[in-house]
Amino acid sequence: MSTFLWVIFPYICLAVFVVGHWWRYRYDKFGWTTRSSQLYESRLLRWGSPLFHFGLLGVVGGHIIGLLIPQTWTDAVGISETAYHWVAVIGGMISGIMVMVGLVILIYRRRTVGPVFSATTPMDKTMYFFLALVIVLGMWNTIASSIFGLGGSEGHSFNYRESVSVWFRQIFYGQPDASLMTDVPFGFQLHALVAFFLFALWPFTRLVHVFSAPVGYITRPYIVYRTKDEREGTGVGSRAPGRGWERVQ
Amino acid sequence: MKIMAQMAMVMNLDKCIGCHTCSVTCKQAWTNRAGTEYVWFNNVETRPGLGYPRTYEDQETWEGGWVRKSNGRLTLKAGGRWKKLATIFSNPKLPSIEDYYEPWTYDYATLLNSPSTSTFPVAKPKSLISGKQMNITWSANWDDDLGGSREHAAKDPMLKGIEDKVKFEFEQTFMFYLPRICEHCLNPSCAASCPSGAIYKRSEDGIVLVDQDKCRGWRMCVSGCPYKKVYFNHKTGKAEKCTFCYPRIEVGIPTVCAETCVGRLRYIGLMLYDADRVLEAASVENDHDLYEAQRSVFLDPNDPEVAREAERAGIPLDWIEAAKKSPVRRLIQDYKVALPLHPEYRTMPMVWYIPPLSPVVDVVRDTGHDAEDKGNLFAAIEALRIPVEYLANLFTAGDVGPVNDVLRKLAAMRSFMRDINLGGDPDESIAEAVGMDAESMYEMFRLLAIAKYEDRYVIPTAHVEQAHGLEELATExxxxxxxxxxxxxxxxxxxxxxxxxxxxxxxxxxxxxxxxxxxxxxxxxxxxxxxxxxxxxxxxxxxxxxxxxx
Structure with a gap:
């Protein structure tokens, strides 16, 4: 069972994540959008959306630091476990609270504003449920482990960097050790599993817009020029020419 | 020098009767879909009036277009790239559906299913946004023909500075119609605002389009366009805008709005311009210089040097020929009677307008004077400062000089042609009074008054050898x-x-x-x-x- 949960399941989810995105990008570029509802309502969105998104950027940054950077590295540059812990807790709490408040505003808005609610698809609702679940579990883990000392020992709070983070990195090395996760507090286990499930759901939801973050905007020229037959493989029309009918260059 | 070709349009406002045929046919052709109910690629506004969406011209509120910084460089009025990205999660300057109007349909089933009753059954309006019953309080043309203008038109942003005078003379106020499509600007701020780079200008003909596969629905283009001619399709989550009917233009036929225009007031043709000089022209210091600056960017295809350079730049020969015959070029460059809409937004718009003389003519006629006498008309143009100032706010960033010149030319043409039509000799001095000669005045008259289809629309086809593969052509x-x-x-x-x-x-x-x-x-x-x-x-x-x- 633990092999399934901590080895097979994550790989299935990641495979669906990767292949799903490839497939969606290949076949549904037109459906690849943020599906903004600002036109319907902007008073609540003006607060909810930036809170949620900026908070989430903090959360993602925190996860990158916590999961991807090995403890040995931070030890090597002389950051003590206690110092790291407090930075992580304070940063995590601030971002987490922003995300929670934003999420509550956004869900309230989505449910109560008629036009926004009627523009919500079943897939949106499913996604919202799992996204909220992951966030709530993550928030609970932060509070429970660091403040109430859940899962900790001898006055230290639970150090996920010795178990969860190692296991997470091992997934990408191709050799995850399921035993690292079996003794982790239940909240952390659930958070990881639901997060992986969310990854599997990702390509089929509006979450794909994350991968459209327009960072290229900073460097590209303001005005874009294009010629009619520029797009590769599409010839001059909206469809690719049949084999043997490509334009002579 | 980098020569590019631009498909452009001129509208002769004197001829617009405000019938909205262009809007309706455009809507049928392009935006009769769910999600685009409120989208009017072409709309006709009554001026003075609020426009669509309401008060879109008030850039202090909407922050569309470009501004010149103190160092002489242009920046988007709503802020540069970093600010755009920082506000991407909730666009602060997006008009809400109330600034357009809440689209609706009627509950027709009540009428159809009604049993025989003593009173008429009523079809109630239902919102197409929420699906609920609603009260209709605004639409795309609520202030049409100055309807409710004491309340609405007085809020027209273009009346700034002259509102007292206009209100004072409201009973005899002037009115005209302003049909608007996307301006297909040379320096489009919508494209510059798009974080995804989905809005592009076609290098062949300068038509500005939204790549529906690349658009991610960030909505920055809607705010960036000072004319508010990019719309957000709330069903697909993508931006949509006037396409200059590119599938028609590619095969050499005019846009739907031009084709169906009852007053035949639209002209379509090519303009050649120097793409390297656009930014410089858009950055001139004084707003009043923008009109002339934009004219200076255009190139004369009759100049053999230019024609040679254009050919070297890959512009096909038939396109250069079309540029020579372009009615748009003649109206903008030769006769100088067409003016750009709001040059002060610094986007270098490419749909130009011949301002209406009729408000002036009407006033002269109402006073019992001869409204076709150039002396009377010239004097009236001088005297009727309010309409002229208002037109200047629309077309020349407030500079009354060019508007005066155009109106004087139109007035001169009126009295010049009156003489001819009454069997008299053409009076060369009338043409000379406005800096033209008799021949070009007559040519201008022909172009403005009786131009045939092929004179109004000089549209070179996209290349014949590509015709089969052109987008949306029904040859597949x-x-x-x-x-x-x-x-x-x-x-x-x-x-x-x-x-x-x-x-x-x-x-x-x-x-x-x-x-x-x-x-x-x-x-x-x-x-x-x-x-x-x-x-x-x-x-x-x-x-x-x-x-x-x-």
Missing amino acids: CPVDFDYEPTTGVFGEGSGDLTPVAVENFRMLEERQQSDQLVGGGSKRGRVNLLNWDGKGAPRGLFPHRKKQDQ
């Missing part, structure tokens, strides 16, 4: 496409696109071969009425009935 075999009137996996609008021509063909076939009443089927929520014959309800015209209703 319709059997090659699947036509399933279902929605995609990810809701409306997902999946591969079926060309409209093919969809029409399939729908027609379906109706002709079916034994039952069938409506115009619709993929992706589009209500296609192009060949609906009134039998049955087109799929998607009404929302799905809930179970309890049935």
Whole structure:
């Protein structure tokens, strides 16, 4: 069972994540959008959306630091476990609270504003449920482990960097050790599993817009020029020419 | 020098009768779909008036277009790239649906299903946004023909500074119609605002388009466009805008709005311009210089040097010939009677307008004087400062000089032609009074008054050898496409696109071969009425009935 949960399941989810995105990008570029509802309502969105998104950027940054950077590295540059812990807790709490408040505003808005609610698809609702679940579990883990000392020992709070983070990195090395996760507090286990499930759901939801973050905007020229037959493989029309009918260059 | 060609339009406002035919045909052709109910690629505004969306010209509120910084460089009025990205999660300057209007339909079923009653049954309006009953409080043309203008038109942003005078003379106020489409600017701020780079300017003909596959729905273009001519399709989550009817232009026929214009007031043709000089011209310090600066960017294809350079730049010969014959070039460059709409936004718009002389003529006629005498008209143009100032606010960033010149030319043409039509000799001095000669004045008259179809629209086709592959042309075999009137996996609008021509063909076939009443089927929520014959309800015209209703 633990092999399934901590080895097979994550790989299935990641495979669906990767292949799903490839497939969606290949076949549904037109459906690849943020599906903004600002036109319907902007008073609540003006607060909810930036809170949620900026908070989430903090959360993602925190996860990158916590999961991807090995403890040995931070030890090597002389950051003590206690110092790291407090930075992580304070940063995590601030971002987490922003995300929670934003999420509550956004869900309230989505449910109560008629036009926004009627523009919500079943897939949106499913996604919202799992996204909220992951966030709530993550928030609970932060509070429970660091403040109430859940899962900790001898006055230290639970150090996920010795178990969860190692296991997470091992997934990408191709050799995850399921035993690292079996003794982790239940909240952390659930958070990881639901997060992986969310990854599997990702390509089929509006979450794909994350991968459209327009960072290229900073460097590209303001005005874009294009010629009619520029797009590769599409010839001059909206469809690719049949084999043997490509334009002579 | 980098020569590029631009498809441009001029509208002669004196001829616009405000019939809205252009808006209606455009809507039928392009925006008769779910999600674009409130979208008018072409709209006709009564001026003075609020415009559509309301007060869109007030850039202190909406922050569209460009501004010149103190160091002489241009920046987007709503802020540069970093600010755009920082506000991406909630666009602070997006008009809400109330600034346009809440689109609606009527509950026609009440009428159709009504039993015989002593009173008329009433079809109540239902919102197309929320599906609920609503009160209609605004629409795309609520202040049409100055309706309610004491309340509304007084808020026209273009009356700034002259509002007292206009209100004072309201009983004899002037009025004219302003049809608007996308300006297909040389320096488009919508494209510059797009974080995804989905809005592009076609290098061949300068038409500004939104790549529907690249658009991610960030909505910055809607704020960036000072003319508010990019709209957000709230069903597909993508931006949509006037396409200059590119599938028609490519085969050499005019846009739908121009084709169907009752007053025949639209002119379409090519302009050659120097792309390297656009930014410099858009950055001149004084707003009043922008009109001349933009004119200076245009190149004269009759100049052999320019023609040679254009050919070297890859512009086909038939295009250069078309640029020589372009009615738009003649009106803008030769006769100098066309003016750009709001040059002060610094986007270098390419749909220009001949300002209306008729408010002036009407006033002169009403006073009992000869309204075709150039002396009377010249004097009236001088005296009627308010209409002229108002026109200047629209077309020359407030500089009354060029507006005066245009109106004097139109007035001169009026009295010049009166002499000829009454059998008299043409009076050369009239033309000279406005800096023209008799021959060019007569030519201008012909172009403005009696131009035939092929004179008003000089549109070179896209290359013949490409014709088969051009987008949306109905030359493809319709059997090659699947036509399933279902929605995609990810809701409306997902999946591969079926060309409209093919969809029409399939729908027609379906109706002709079916034994039952069938409506115009619709993929992706589009209500296609192009060949609906009134039998049955087109799929998607009404929302799905809930179970309890049935």
